[in-house]
Amino acid sequence: MPAxxxxxxxxxxxxxxxxxxxLPRSVQLRLDVEGRVDHLPGQHYVVRLTxxxxxxxxxxxxxxxxxxxPLLELFVERLDDGEVSTYLADVxxxxxxxxxxxxxxxxxxxxxxxxALLVGGGxxxxxxxxxxxxxxxxxxxxxxxxxxxxxxxxxLPYADELRAAGAVVVTTRxxxxxxxxxxxxxxxxxxxxxxxxxxxxxxxxxxxxxxxDLLVGLGFAPSSVRVEQFGPSGS
Amino acid sequence: MPGPTRGFLGRTRPARDPRLPPGxxxxxxxxxxxxxxxxxRISPETWSITVAGNVENPTTWDWDxxxxxxxxxxxxxxxxxxxxxxxxxxFAGVSLDALWDVARPTPEGQYVMATSKSGYTTNLPLEDLTxxxxxxxxxxxGEPLSIEHGGPVRLLVPHLxxxxxxxxxxxxxVLLRDQxxxxxxxxxxxxxxxxRQQRYQGD
Numbered sequence: 001m002p003a004x005x006x007x008x009x010x011x012x013x014x015x016x017x018x019x020x021x022x023l024p025r026s027v028q029l030r031l032d033v034e035g036r037v038d039h040l041p042g043q044h045y046v047v048r049l050t051x052x053x054x055x056x057x058x059x060x061x062x063x064x065x066x067x068x069x070p071l072l073e074l075f076v077e078r079l080d081d082g083e084v085s086t087y088l089a090d091v092x093x094x095x096x097x098x099x100x101x102x103x104x105x106x107x108x109x110x111x112x113x114x115x116a117l118l119v120g121g122g123x124x125x126x127x128x129x130x131x132x133x134x135x136x137x138x139x140x141x142x143x144x145x146x147x148x149x150x151x152x153x154x155x156l157p158y159a160d161e162l163r164a165a166g167a168v169v170v171t172t173r174x175x176x177x178x179x180x181x182x183x184x185x186x187x188x189x190x191x192x193x194x195x196x197x198x199x200x201x202x203x204x205x206x207x208x209x210x211x212x213d214l215l216v217g218l219g220f221a222p223s224s225v226r227v228e229q230f231g232p233s234g235s
Numbered sequence: 236m237p238g239p240t241r242g243f244l245g246r247t248r249p250a251r252d253p254r255l256p257p258g259x260x261x262x263x264x265x266x267x268x269x270x271x272x273x274x275x276r277i278s279p280e281t282w283s284i285t286v287a288g289n290v291e292n293p294t295t296w297d298w299d300x301x302x303x304x305x306x307x308x309x310x311x312x313x314x315x316x317x318x319x320x321x322x323x324x325x326f327a328g329v330s331l332d333a334l335w336d337v338a339r340p341t342p343e344g345q346y347v348m349a350t351s352k353s354g355y356t357t358n359l360p361l362e363d364l365t366x367x368x369x370x371x372x373x374x375x376x377g378e379p380l381s382i383e384h385g386g387p388v389r390l391l392v393p394h395l396x397x398x399x400x401x402x403x404x405x406x407x408x409v410l411l412r413d414q415x416x417x418x419x420x421x422x423x424x425x426x427x428x429x430x431r432q433q434r435y436q437g438d
Contacts, residue, residue, distance in 0.1 A: 007422045007436035013237070049243040057245055058258055058318055083246045083260075091242045098240055104435065106421035107271055205268035209383070212273035222273045223354055229269055 009037065011048065014100040016092055017071060023157060026123065027089040028064070031072040033100055038067035040109035041130035042200060042228075045074065045102030049087055059084040062127040062202070062228075063103065064158070066134035072100075075157055077123040108200060108228040112138060115194050119184070119211045121149045121203025122157075127228065128202060129158045132165045141165065145192035149184045149207065168192065186214050193218065202228040254312050255320055256429040262319035268383045269317065271417065275352045275403055279387045282352075284371060286334050288409035289344030294337050298387070301371060304333040309370055309391060314429040316396040326380075326391050328372035331364050334407070344409035348416060349390055352403040357416035358425060359392065359399055361409065368394055371404065396427035396434070 018030030039045075041063075048058040059082070065073035078089035092098075110116050110131045118128040125148045135141045146167035150156035152174045163169060168191075169176060170184045184207075199220055201211045208229045215225050246260070255261060279298040287293040296304075307330040314320045340361060347359050363369065370391040373380050380386035385402025392399045398418050419425050424433040432438060 011237075049240040049245070050237060051243050051245045052239045054239075055245045055251075056258065057243075057260065060317060087240075087243050096241055099237055104422055107417070205383070208270075209268075209274055216273050222275065225273050227271055227273065229267075 008046075008102050008104045009035070011099045011101045012036075013097050014047075014072065016094050016096045016098070019092055019094055021089075023155065025078045025089070026157065027076050027078065027092070029074045029076065029088060029092065031074065031098075031100065032070075033072050036070075036072060037103070039063055039072075039103030039130075040106075040111065041066060041134040042109040042127045043103035043105045044108075044127070045072065045100050046104065047074070047084060047088070048099040048101070049084060050099070057083050060104070062123075062130070064126045064129045064133075066130055066137050068134070068137045075123065075126045075129075108202070108226050110134070110198075110200065112140065113143070115143045115197045116145075117189070117192055117194070117197045117199045117215075118144060118146045119148075119189070119199060119201045119203075119215070120146075121184075121207035121211065122151075122155070124201075124203030124207065124228070124230070125150075125157055125162060126202075128200065129161060131200070132161065132167075136165070145194060145197070147184065147188055147192055149203070184211060184214065186218055189214055189218060197224070199225045200228075201225060203230075205229045252322075254322055256314055257432050258434075259314055259318055259320040259429065262321050265319075266321060266384065267315070267317070267319060269315065270353075270355075270402065272353045272355060274382055277352050277382070277387060277403055282387050283405060284334070284388065285406045286338035286409070287406065288348075289341045289411060290409050291339040291341060292337060294334070296334070301329055301373075301388070304329045307333070307370060309372070309393060311393055313393050313397050313400070316398060316423065316427065316429075316434050320429075324393075325376050326370065326372040327374035327377075328370050328388065328391070330367060331369040331371065331407075332367060334371070335365060338409075340409045343411050346410040346413045348408045348410055348414055349399075349401040349404050350406040350408070351401050352405050355401060355403070355417050357399050357401050358410075358414055358419055359395070360413070360426065363392060363395060363399075363426075364407075368392065394428070396424075396429055398423065399427050 014031040149170040285295040
């Protein structure tokens, strides 16, 4: 069991060992992190890039790999005006080095021992994938229930792994199985409820607000709903 | 200091805006929403702010009560630890000095724990909340502060990273010793000065 790390260590060097682009407009990076310490599933890393003139830019990215994976896997959505994500998606090659700092965050982190309900939208599924993989690695798949939402199945990161883990998959722009296109509803989440769960909700600000409101509406104590958001406010 | 990252150019940057602390970027017109918990249900009618702990005169103000205090505005920049900064914001509410004048912290009371309706907490030195540096605000850009951004009333401490500016604030406890709030227990810095990049514990 990895230690509960609340303060990240210093900046360190990560060597890119793998670059994959399983989905358009995103990149999956496998990093060999110097002095890597085990993270908790759900935690994130900061990536820092330095230009020739010393200018730096840094952004946070969720980890998709479990702590038992010797490499750190990040899944990065390419934002058109994102100076870090466009570099990672378009320029990075195996053998390149970037600076990283982490793991970070003691709140949106699953201890691997308590029951949890995972609710992710779009690339918000990434930290949940780390939880699913950790559960699989430790033989505790029984602890997790998963619901994910994406525009289409083809745009859902780690779709095969999530479906193999029994995730309820909701697609907002296409019918999926017998389910018509539509947003996540309370009826999707209700069958996943188990006593003693902590809920982990990750996605855009709008998705996170909607999903956490649904959970509170189902009777989840607000203090048992942990939320992580990314991206613009949309307003 | 490490060398440059191969092939990284970064944004076009004619001249770095001197208002931007190190490691930050200008988010422009956007204002990202970042919260760690469900958004609470809270209305002006049910909201109140209590100043208690090591004060001579513990006091609670309701919505009308804070509006009866002298209006105070902030025009300037805000900085989030997730590396965005937003320039030229305009908030309106009341200076915390007006609350301290009534509640009167004791000389021993040097720290403050701010608590939100959601249960969120954050710790600050009292010194960062006095002298015209901190506000309770209920307007942004001339409009009521939306609930996503901490309305009806949030704390505003713009010289520190924005997680210190607790949304949905309902209580300020004056403490004898510093205690860690929500993000501070979870790895973030106790003070959070963006100009010193005090992002995480130990920075």
